[in-house]
Amino acid sequence: MIKVIFHDEDICRNIFEFIRTQLPSYENKKDMEISIRDNINYLEILISSKEINKTILVKKVEDKRELKFNIKRELYKNLYNYFDNEDPWGILTGVRPVKLVLSLLEKNSIEKTKEILKNYYLLNDDSINLCLDIAKTELSYLYPVNRNRYSLYIHIPFCPTKCSYCSFLTLDNNKKNTKIYTDYLIEELKYYSQFVKNPPHTVYIGGGTPTSIDIKELEEIIRTVNIYYKKPLEFTVECGRPDTINKEILLMLKEMGVNRISINPQSMNNKTLKNIGRSHSVEDILLSYDIAKKIGFESINMDLILGLPGESVEDVNYSLNKVISLDPENITIHTLSLKNGSDLYKNKNFSNCNDIDEMLKLTKSLTKKNDYIPYYMYRQKRMLGNGENIGYSKVSKESIYNMVMMEEKETILGFGMCSTSKFYYPEKNKILKTMNYRNLKDYINKNNKVSKSKYINDFKF
Known part of the structure; x- marks a missing residue:
């Protein structure tokens, strides 16, 4: 168990997350x-455990954000030899590393x-180069602001079933609920x-699994967007689960102007799919993809997850x-x-996967070899190996929505x-958020x- 004691709760939380990430073995076992x-003029930080007893000094500064970084930097330098794994991300614990890089490049x-x-x-150098490569791609899409x-x-x-790794709030997928919703x-x-008077830059229908509701309901949602907001440059629908896709649904999406979809296997291993609660097979994935390809969507995305229970580097290699x-x-x-x-x-059905670094290196190597470039990236809490999520694309096939959502250089309603609305004020480089109800x-x-009415009149959409 890791315990942080200080009068400022915000700093305590920040330090706890940083230490938990670097020393996961301490969270539950030590x-x-x-x-x-x-x-x-300074903070005196005492670190105490069975293996570690250190006192370090951190000079106080007025800026709280800078103070957090100073504390983490000194902790990093003093505890580096005790880390469970070499960390390529240094003292960064935030979700959006490339957003930081873009602000630095400005x-x-x-x-x-660098x-x-x-x-x-x-x-480290690999993380720096990855961020800069992604930033270079994003610059042409996000700027000028x-x-x-x-x-x-x-x-x-709504989803047909809940995957074992998912924490999203989903509703019972029955006709009464989906119709009311x-x-x-x-x-x-x-x-x-x-x-709004102008068409949106992009539209993204996500979830959940949008294709798990009745086809007529999904069609009516898309029709409403087309009539009341007009055609965007990019229109994405997450089809996600192959067990919710058929030719009728895909033809409807295509005819309604959707030009980008996701079909997300997560793994191409039937045993793994069963273990994580996916009610479809690899054969279903291949069939759904084949139908979508023949219908002619401009862009199809496929997701894979590294570190699923029981999966080895060889399994990831096969899936990719x-x-x-x-x-x-x-x-x-x-x-x-x-x-x-x-x-x-909740069921503790996982291990701290020691192969994550090798899996990440493999995916970076294979995607590069096959002409996929990294175009957006984000990180989350409790990621195995303190890794990252990376979106790869063929040249000029990047998802615009993924970039604007992650780097927060555009308002999202x-x-x-x-759902969360993010209102972007570039003159202040500020994002203000409003959230819809959660049940x-x-x-x-x-x-x-x-x-959304609180901020929407500040803009001329």
Whole structure:
């Protein structure tokens, strides 16, 4: 167990997450206490465990964010020899490393940015080069920043079954629930259309599994977008689960103007699919993909997860080669994140996968060899091996929505329960957020027509 003692709870949480990431063996199996004494000009940090007894000093600064980094930097330097694995991400624990790199590049040369990442944030060369490669791709899509450009995110909280690694809130997938939800979602979409005159940059319908609801309900949602918001440059629907896809649904999506879809295997190993609660087979994946390819979608994404229970490096190698042989435009590689609320985490049905580094190196090598470039990336808490999630694409087939969502350089209007709207003020480099209700009863009975109204009139969409 890791315990952090200090009068500032925000700093305590920040340090705890950093230490837990670097020393996962202490979280449940060992004890460590980090006690911080606040003196006039510095913080005295005492680290105590069975193996470690150290005292380090950190100079106090007024800027709280910089103080957090200073504490983590000194902890990193003093505890590095005790880390469970070599960490390529230094003291960065945030979700969006490339967002940081983009902000640095706005003010510095590439060489200066590299220097800051290496000496201040302590990233290794591979992580620095990965971030810079992704930033280079994203620059052409995100800049120049347009204050009045916006995208739509539409949330469908239904799935045929819940995967063991998933912590998302999903509803019972019955006709009554999906019909009620769809009606209120469409009402919300129609209401906010009065605030926009121009078509959205992108539209993304995610979940959950959007294709798990009735085809007519999904079609009506898309029709509402097309009528009230007009055609975007990119329109994505997560088909996700192959057991929810058929020719009729895919033809409808194509005819309604959807030009990008996701078909997400997670693994091309039938035993693994069964173990994680996916009610489909590898054969279902291949059939669904074949139908989608013949129908002619401009871009198809396929997801894989590294570190699933029981999977080896050889299993990952097989899955990735199988997916690459299908030649999708996008491949997204996730490192398993052990999320609170997931069955996998609750049942402790996982191990701290020691092969994650090798799996990540393999995926980077194979994607590069087959002409896929990394175009966006993010990180999460409790990722095995402190890894990362990377989206790869064929040249000029990048998902615009994924980039604007992750780097927060554009307003995103969120619709449906659990969705978040992000309003981007470039003049202040600031994001203001509003969230919709997180359960069906509140979403239906309370007024979602006010959640986004607080900020939407600041823009000329």
